[in-house]
Amino acid sequence: MSTIPVTEGPVDPAARPVEPPAGITDPRLARQIAFLLEIDQLKSVLRQSHLIDLSRRENDAEHSWHLAMLAVVLGEYAAVEVNQGRVIRMLLIHDLVEVYAGDTFLYDTQAAAGQAEREHAAADRLFPQLPGDQADELRALWDEFEARRTPDARFARALDRVQPLLLNFYTGGSTWRPHGVTRADVLAHQKTIEDGSPALWEYVRIMIDEAVRRRYLLA
Amino acid sequence: MSTIPVTEGPVDPAARPVEPPAGITDPRLARQIAFLLEIDQLKSVLRQSHLIDLSRRENDAEHSWHLAMLAVVLGEYAAVEVNQGRVIRMLLIHDLVEVYAGDTFLYDTQAAAGQAEREHAAADRLFPQLPGDQADELRALWDEFEARRTPDARFARALDRVQPLLLNFYTGGSTWRPHGVTRADVLAHQKTIEDGSPALWEYVRIMIDEAVRRRYLLA
Numbered sequence: 001m002s003t004i005p006v007t008e009g010p011v012d013p014a015a016r017p018v019e020p021p022a023g024i025t026d027p028r029l030a031r032q033i034a035f036l037l038e039i040d041q042l043k044s045v046l047r048q049s050h051l052i053d054l055s056r057r058e059n060d061a062e063h064s065w066h067l068a069m070l071a072v073v074l075g076e077y078a079a080v081e082v083n084q085g086r087v088i089r090m091l092l093i094h095d096l097v098e099v100y101a102g103d104t105f106l107y108d109t110q111a112a113a114g115q116a117e118r119e120h121a122a123a124d125r126l127f128p129q130l131p132g133d134q135a136d137e138l139r140a141l142w143d144e145f146e147a148r149r150t151p152d153a154r155f156a157r158a159l160d161r162v163q164p165l166l167l168n169f170y171t172g173g174s175t176w177r178p179h180g181v182t183r184a185d186v187l188a189h190q191k192t193i194e195d196g197s198p199a200l201w202e203y204v205r206i207m208i209d210e211a212v213r214r215r216y217l218l219a
Numbered sequence: 220m221s222t223i224p225v226t227e228g229p230v231d232p233a234a235r236p237v238e239p240p241a242g243i244t245d246p247r248l249a250r251q252i253a254f255l256l257e258i259d260q261l262k263s264v265l266r267q268s269h270l271i272d273l274s275r276r277e278n279d280a281e282h283s284w285h286l287a288m289l290a291v292v293l294g295e296y297a298a299v300e301v302n303q304g305r306v307i308r309m310l311l312i313h314d315l316v317e318v319y320a321g322d323t324f325l326y327d328t329q330a331a332a333g334q335a336e337r338e339h340a341a342a343d344r345l346f347p348q349l350p351g352d353q354a355d356e357l358r359a360l361w362d363e364f365e366a367r368r369t370p371d372a373r374f375a376r377a378l379d380r381v382q383p384l385l386l387n388f389y390t391g392g393s394t395w396r397p398h399g400v401t402r403a404d405v406l407a408h409q410k411t412i413e414d415g416s417p418a419l420w421e422y423v424r425i426m427i428d429e430a431v432r433r434r435y436l437l438a
Contacts, residue, residue, distance in 0.1 A: 021428070089291055
């Protein structure tokens with residue numbers, strides 16, 4: 001075979017949609033694989049954050065991976081002891097519903113209005129594509145994240161707030177500036193971060209002050 | 220503030236590089252944050268696989284997230300009982316070295332020659348950017364994945380082989396066809412999958428036969 005790398009370019013779209021191979025007789029595994037192919041769409045849901053190198057916007061799959069890495073590296077800063085494995089699984093799945101509901105920008109108050117309804121409808125459609133036991137398990141984990149009451153959910157939500165703040169600060173306010181985001185907009189999420197991790201809130205508090213001084217963020 | 224979404228477009232690159240906020244006095248946390256910003260580059264390392272919708276090639280961060288989701292959904296098919304949390308962490312970090320070493324296409328025998336050396340040099344450079352205890356912990360986890368001897372590593376490696384096969388089959392052989400990949404090329408990785416998961420190998424075996432019948436893959 002050739003060792004010449006294939007470059008970017010149009011791919012023959014005629015092959016879609018692709019039927020599963022005949023001969024797969026395990027319906028459970030077939031459903032699980034179909035679910036894993038369905039959530040591939042998360043790679044195409046764009047967020048408002050930019051990559052650190054400013055080359056483009058981040059998508060939900062990348063964001064979910066990055067959050068899971070925050071949980072791996074910053075676990076020691078949770079407000080109370082958490083189950084790291086559960087926090088990571090929660091973060092891996094927390095945005096899955098956006099394959100149907102789309103991403104809602106944190107500071108877009110208008111879009112936020114119908115967000116909960118859209119996302120619950122998406123969850124009702126997505127999770128039952130898994131076998132029943134797994135549908136229940138992942139739905140319960142997602143509900144727990146949404147309800148933000150358990151220590152695991154509170155820490156996971158804090159990380160979900162911290163990651164875009166880091167991307168924003170370390171790109172010179174690349175999302176804050178064009179949207180005219182203010183210090184007060186960001187401070188409105190103080191409680192979510194502080195509840196899950198007082199230590200990370202301390203970092204963010206200093207970062208926000210500096211962002212205002214550098215004019216990444218409106219005063 | 221505005222609720223109008225900001226569209227794709229050039230971002231002012233003058234803001235780079237961004238210095239950390241003055242006033243951060245915790246050197247451990249500062250190192251951890253710097254590491255998390257450094258690995259943001261994984262989002263820009265392109266693989267040969269295409270997304271299921273064929274819109275573009277997949278990157279390493281998306282691949283790592285997708286693999287972690289395979290571990291969440293397909294854990295029951297491990298050859299022997301594994302520690303799911305460890306498997307997931309292993310998969311989240313398994314490609315980190317590619318921020319320096321780049322991605323090596325599985326079927327590119329020429330590039331594979333220097334791959335181990337390149338990746339070990341990258342690991343020597345990347346992991347020590349973390350505080351010592353975490354550098355040791357993540358390096359050990361990466362070494363374990365590379366050595367493919369423990370049950371956790373074997374299952375993780377099987378999933379790392381299965382995911383691109385799924386993307387390939389369900390895009391009509393979008394990477395196999397232009398590279399002229401043969402059935403024998405794919406079967407060369409049978410042992411890696413079968414060792415980690417006989418049940419997933421059974422699925423893949425049927426899928427490969429069907430791929431040849433449909434001419435996604437050369438006989």
